[in-house]
Amino acid sequence: MSAAGHPVLAELARHRLVPVIVIEDPSAATLLGDGLVGGGLPVAEVTLRTPGALDAIATLAARGDLLVGAGTVLTVDQVDRAVDAGAQYIVSPGTSAEVIARCHERGVAALPGAVTATEVQAALTAGVTTVKFFPASTSGGPAAIRALAAPFAGVSFVPTGGIGADDVAQYLAIPAVSAVGGSWMVPREALRNGDGEEIRRQVAAAVSAATKEE
Numbered sequence: 001m002s003a004a005g006h007p008v009l010a011e012l013a014r015h016r017l018v019p020v021i022v023i024e025d026p027s028a029a030t031l032l033g034d035g036l037v038g039g040g041l042p043v044a045e046v047t048l049r050t051p052g053a054l055d056a057i058a059t060l061a062a063r064g065d066l067l068v069g070a071g072t073v074l075t076v077d078q079v080d081r082a083v084d085a086g087a088q089y090i091v092s093p094g095t096s097a098e099v100i101a102r103c104h105e106r107g108v109a110a111l112p113g114a115v116t117a118t119e120v121q122a123a124l125t126a127g128v129t130t131v132k133f134f135p136a137s138t139s140g141g142p143a144a145i146r147a148l149a150a151p152f153a154g155v156s157f158v159p160t161g162g163i164g165a166d167d168v169a170q171y172l173a174i175p176a177v178s179a180v181g182g183s184w185m186v187p188r189e190a191l192r193n194g195d196g197e198e199i200r201r202q203v204a205a206a207v208s209a210a211t212k213e214e
């Protein structure tokens with residue numbers, strides 16, 4: 001497993017899982033953080049898809065016991081706002097050289113999306129060696145990652161999109177996969193209902209499923 005680049009990417013590779021979170025009410029950030037830490041996975045990718053996302057990032061980052069990143073980052077301005085809120089890594093669905101350059105200027109890790117050889121090459125040219133393989137399940141799944149890993153020997157993949165508890169292990173079994181992302185670990189309804197115990201339970205189950213592979 002290669003996790004070259006920013007130390008935060010090495011940390012994500014160590015945890016092996018990246019919970020993707022859509023948070024509607026930022027006041028739920030505390031129970032979310034407690035559920036993640038309690039479940040044994042102190043990692044969060046908060047998507048900038050809701051108005052409260054930046055506040056949630058700020059609350060989670062202020063705790064100091066979680067690796068907090070921003071997801072669905074499409075613009076340079078969003079990079080700045082997420083980093084100002086405390087995000088330590090920036091995840092995008094696709095590859096934008098401008099977004100990656102701003103991440104590097106701000107000293108945070110960039111995790112851009114790439115699912116074709118051309119996209120992986122563009123990401124390499126922009127200076128990253130870990131890419132998010134998104135959307136994983138509809139882009140060829142594990143077989144596609146294995147095929148891409150052959151020519152791109154130094155590249156690590158973080159498959160995300162359409163992955164659940166039942167197939168996380170088959171992705172993590174691929175040497176080029178450093179971590180797996182997904183929203184299944186923090187169910188949106190549980191967050192909406194303020195059900196911290198359900199979040200802790202799902203997170204712990206994901207950690208257990210990820211550990212089985214090793």
Ligand SMILES: O=C(O)C(=O)C[C@H](O)[C@H](O)COP(=O)(O)O
Pocket residue numbers: 020047071072073091092093134160161162163181182183184
């Ligand atoms: O837009 C981004 O930057 C993203 O982070 C996309 C998310 O990772 C996926 O939407 C999660 O996919 P599911 O696990 O299938 O819900």
